[in-house]
Each structure stands twice: as C-alpha cells, then as structure tokens.
Amino acid sequence: MPSPRRATLATVAASAGVSVATVSKVLNGRSDVAPATRSLVQSLLVQHDYVASAPRRGESAGQDTVEVQLDKELNAYSTEILQGAVEAGADVGVGVVVSVRQRAERPGAWARDLADAGRRALIAVTSELTTRHLSALSRARLPLVMIDPLNLPRARVTSIGSTNFAGGLAATQHLLSLGHRRIAYIGGHATAACHQARMHGYRAAMEAEGAVVLPHYVQTGHFKYHDGVVGGATLLDLPEPPTAIFAGNDETALGIIEAARARGLRIPDDLSIVGFDDTQIAPMASPPLTTIRQPLREMGAVALRTGLRLAAGEKIDSHHVELATSLVVRRSTAVAR
Incomplete structure (x- = not known):
C-alpha cells in the first residue's frame, strides 16, 4: 500500500x-x-498533519537520537531493555531518549513532535498503537520498532520479542517434571501477544502430560506485583488450590510469593513458583526465583540497531525477530508433596 502523501x-x-x-x-x-x-x-x-523534515545524519551539530517510548513507568523489565538500547547506541554514537507516551495526544501531533525533535527512529516498549499512529509515523517518515507490543495492527510492523511459547512450555514442563499436576497460570493483558504465547505454551505442556487445566486456574492481569498478590490469593483460597503457579513475569511471581506468605505457606515446600523475564529482582527474591530468562538487554540492542537500519533505508531480513529464552532454576521450585 503506498504511503500517504506528506503535507508540504x-x-x-x-x-x-x-x-x-x-x-x-x-x-x-x-x-x-x-x-x-x-x-x-x-x-x-x-x-x-504537517511534519517538518528531520535533520539528516551530519546536518545537525547535535548527536543523533533514537526515542525509547514506554506506555507506563520504568520497571525492572523496561530498565533491562533500556540498558541494552543505551549500550548499543553508545557503540555507534547514537543517544537514547526515554519518554512515556501520553494517551491523550493526537497521533499526528505525537508523530510530528518526534520528527521535529530529530529522532532517527522510535522504539515502542509494550505499547498499544493504532493504525492512526502507524499512519502518522509513516507520514513523518519515522521508523518504528516495537518490543512485546500489546496489540499487533493489521499493517506490517517491525517487532522484537522472544520465544514466549517455548518459554511457557519450558516453565510448565519444569513443574511437571517435579511431579506437580495442579499448576495454575497468572499472565498479563488478555490481548497481549506475549501473554497469549506463554499461556499457550503452558497449555501445550499440560495437555501433552495429560494434566487437566481447570478454567479458574488461568488468570489474566497487567504483569504487575498487585496481580500476583490478588491472583495468588484467589488461587490459594480455592477448595483445591494449585501446588505450583507459573507467573507471566517476575513481578507477578513476587506478588504470588507474598500472597502465599500471608497464608502461612512456605516457598517452595508448600507452593512452587516459576516467573518469566529473569530481571534483577529474580535472584534477589526470597527464595531466589526460578524463572524463564528473556534476553531483555539484547532485545533492546537489536531494536535500536534495527531502527537505525530502517532509518538508513536498508532492507531487513524479517519484520519480526524472536530471541531464545531459557530456564533458570533457583530455589522457588521443589518436588511436589
């Protein structure tokens, strides 16, 4: 489809x-x-929707910049991604600017402000963008790379992620190998691609083992600590509570640990927990958290390099890149009793 004509x-x-x-x-x-x-x-x-031309490489005395835009405040997950982007930018002399997107902004004005600031590319982290946002960026000739998008518009979007399905599969297989059969899952946004993939990995492992997935054992949330506290409490107060819970991210896992402690349960003696991400908080948890490692810093670095390639007019091999996940076993999981 041809790009919309840019106003002059x-x-x-x-x-x-x-x-x-x-x-x-x-x-x-x-x-x-x-x-x-x-x-x-x-x-x-x-x-x-007039957008001033962004200064080309060498035309401005200032440093080239790429914007990393978040939908919410910084957390352990986004900090790791940002670190990777900053390090990759430093390697090529490109600065990284961090911002939080204001949802009330009009797409045209939003894209125009980014272009007027001279950004070379935009990296959107766990954002939800509409076709209007994509059209505005196209008119501004501003390349976009998304990391773990909350939605995927029909238009082809360049995105970076990890092997979420394989990670969900590995997390659940680990718990199954320890003898657990009553395994629950607390994930993120119902429409988020990463949540869907992790949940399907969990279901695939359970079905392959012949373990029953009870409807109330699968919950959605917002990948927040509070989701783990509330969701964990709901699961642990059931007449037949799970003996293990796979959390969609580390922050949720820590909330589940708190819900278990509030009920006098010991981790992992009474409840095994697996997280996802392997952020800084995973090894600092009590007990240290078994989790699925997502190469977050590498994801940030790949996103930055991809954005610069798009800005330079280069062709990329794939519009979606998935980096490998791996299981990191610590002390929050144990053999089922």
Whole structure:
C-alpha cells in the first residue's frame, strides 16, 4: 500500500492563502506575522498533519537520537531493555531518549513532535498503537520498532520479542517434571501477544502430560506485583488450590510469593513458583526465583540497531525477530508433596 502523501509548506500556504515564506516564519517562531495569520497557519499545520523534515545524519551539530517510548513507568523489565538500547547506541554514537507516551495526544501531533525533535527512529516498549499512529509515523517518515507490543495492527510492523511459547512450555514442563499436576497460570493483558504465547505454551505442556487445566486456574492481569498478590490469593483460597503457579513475569511471581506468605505457606515446600523475564529482582527474591530468562538487554540492542537500519533505508531480513529464552532454576521450585 503506498504511503500517504506528506503535507508540504506549499500545501499549507495554499490552504491559508499566504506565501510559503509566511508559513516558514510561523514555524520558526518569527514575530513579524500578524496574530490572525499566525493562528490560521498554526491550525492548518495541525489539520494537514504537517511534519517538518528531520535533520539528516551530519546536518545537525547535535548527536543523533533514537526515542525509547514506554506506555507506563520504568520497571525492572523496561530498565533491562533500556540498558541494552543505551549500550548499543553508545557503540555507534547514537543517544537514547526515554519518554512515556501520553494517551491523550493526537497521533499526528505525537508523530510530528518526534520528527521535529530529530529522532532517527522510535522504539515502542509494550505499547498499544493504532493504525492512526502507524499512519502518522509513516507520514513523518519515522521508523518504528516495537518490543512485546500489546496489540499487533493489521499493517506490517517491525517487532522484537522472544520465544514466549517455548518459554511457557519450558516453565510448565519444569513443574511437571517435579511431579506437580495442579499448576495454575497468572499472565498479563488478555490481548497481549506475549501473554497469549506463554499461556499457550503452558497449555501445550499440560495437555501433552495429560494434566487437566481447570478454567479458574488461568488468570489474566497487567504483569504487575498487585496481580500476583490478588491472583495468588484467589488461587490459594480455592477448595483445591494449585501446588505450583507459573507467573507471566517476575513481578507477578513476587506478588504470588507474598500472597502465599500471608497464608502461612512456605516457598517452595508448600507452593512452587516459576516467573518469566529473569530481571534483577529474580535472584534477589526470597527464595531466589526460578524463572524463564528473556534476553531483555539484547532485545533492546537489536531494536535500536534495527531502527537505525530502517532509518538508513536498508532492507531487513524479517519484520519480526524472536530471541531464545531459557530456564533458570533457583530455589522457588521443589518436588511436589
């Protein structure tokens, strides 16, 4: 599908009935423009989704930058990704700017601000973008790379992830190998691709072993500590509680540990827990958390390098890259009693 035509200064000038020079003065904040004319031009710039051309490599005295944009505050997961992106940027002399996306922003203005700031590419971490956002970025000629997107619009989007299905499979197989059969799963957003893949990996392992997956043993959440506390409490208060729980991420796993402690249960004697991510908090948990390692720093580095390749007009081998996960066994799992 051809990219939408990008509005030019001439387009805006023709709509306003003024010269291109006048539009340029408004863009540059010059004072020698009548207030009424300035207001008209500014409104038409927004209406046409005008985006100033980003400075090309070598045209600006400042350092090239890539923006890493989060939907929420920094946490252990996003900090690891950011570290990888920063290190990869330092290797090639590119700076990394971090921001939190404001959901109330209009897509056109959002993309225009990024382009006006001279960003070479945008890396969106666990974000939910619509086709309007993608169209706005296309008009701004700003490459996008998504990491663990919460949704995948129909348009082809470049994304970086990990082998989430294989990770969910390995986590559950580990618990099954310890003799557990009543195994529950607490995941993330119901529509998130990573949650879906981890859940299907869990189900596949259970079905292959002939273990029953009870409907109330599968829960969704937001990959937050609170989800583990609340979801863990719900599961552990059942007449027939699980003997093991696979958590969709490390933060949720720590919440489950707290819910178990509040009920006088010991980890792993009374309940085994496996997390996902292997962030900094996993080895610091009490007991240290058995988890699925996601190469988060490498994901950040690959995303940054991919964004720069797209910005340079290079072709990439695949629009979706999955990096391998692996099981890290610590002390939060034990043989079922």
